[in-house]
Amino acid sequence: MPTASELDAITLDQLRASGSVKWTAFGEAIGAFVAEMDFGTAPAVTRAAHEAVDRGLLGYLPDHATADLQRAYTGFAKRRFGWSPDPERVRPVPDVLAAFEAVVRHLTPDGSPVILPTPAYMPFAPLLRDLGREVIEVPLARDGGPLTHDLDGIDAAFAAGARLLVLVNPHNPTGRVFERDELEAVAAVVERHGGRVFADEIHAPLVYAGRAHVPYASVSAVAAGHAVTATSASKAWNIPGLKAAQLILTDDDAAQVWRRAGVWTEHLTSTVGVLAHTAAYDDGEGWLAQVLAYLDGNRRLTAEHLARHAPAVGHTPPEGTYLAWLDLRPLGLDQPARWLREHARVALTDGEDCGRAGAGHVRLTLATPRPVLRTLLSRVTDALGARA
Ligand SMILES: Cc1ncc(COP(=O)(O)O)c(C=O)c1O
CATH class of the missing domain: 3.90.1150.10 (Aspartate Aminotransferase, domain 1)
Incomplete structure (x- = not known):
């Protein structure tokens, strides 16, 4: 260490x-x-990557490695966040951005606008525009306290036709870690409009003492029912070049669509990356x-x-x-x-x-x-x- x-x-x-x-x-x-x-x-991560090379485990991702990742991630999520998604619903993807692109393409109506609270992680807006989507920027706002989501702005954006909200927590670039009641308030607005949330929780393990990460999909059955969560060991264990991440499908409809449409995205995932993530969650x-x-x-x-x-x-x-x-x-x-x-x-x-x-x-x-x-x-x- x-x-x-x-x-x-x-x-x-x-x-x-x-x-x-x-x-x-x-x-x-x-x-x-x-x-x-x-x-x-x-x-532990270095060891896992070396072992994969030494064993010659460099082919396409085998089912046993996916199962091991699902076990390791759900163990980590339970220990760290008290959250227990269904292991089978934890899907291997190559990275968060690829998962985001697939979610926009397959889980939102063609051409529908996407709500992006800003400031935002830089690639989201240009990627959405490349996908032919209007980006509705809704600046985070300060209402006498810390920066938080502008619920009226999000409400208006859904009313204007958006079907998806991008919710990044912990937040890049501001470093905010949203609290449970803030997430519940967002969930109520999304649900009122029958919308969906892409919960980008790539920074979830990187929260400082005194604060706690609350997975969006864990706050209520309502939130779980409209969330697609993306997370990864890539930021906390510093391995974005190994090309692996996880998409967690707590929404039954999304899970059903993903079983068919997500195959090609899952296929891009790096085997060494999955083994490294498994080691990070188990032993990192x-x-x-x-x-x-x-x-x-x-x-x-x-x-x-x-x-x-x-x-x-x-x-x-x-x-x-x-x-x-x-x-x-x-x-x-x-x-x-x-x-x-x-x-x-x-x-x-x-x-x-x-x-x-x-x-x-x-x-x-x-x-x-x-x-x-x-x-x-x-x-x-x-x-x-x-x-x-
Ligand atoms: C909030 C957020 N989402 C997504 C990404 C990109 O993740 P990936 O490399 O898994 O596509 C980053 C990278 O820093 C990020 O900060």
């Missing part, structure tokens, strides 16, 4: 040598744009606990650094995920991520890529060794300070 001092000791040179997209896409800039961690993965929680504790330190460091060195920047520490969402609107920068790449040599995600509500913001991946994070934050706040 990695200790904090071992994670601290990972150097920029080692990270660049890894050859990952995070450390090669923007030259000498510090990479903090893509949702990847700089900590490798759990030993110890590693995850260490990494989460380290990330907790990173999110505190980020908040403290910003408060001290760039008090004009708006920031609420994430309750889950390893993403920090920075409101730079008071600084009046046009395309702030681009500006920071040029002036701070730090590569971030521009909030505008997350929808109109993200304009003037940047998203920063804080899953990096703390000395690297300190350098990154200093570069950002020095550049902002020099401009002010």
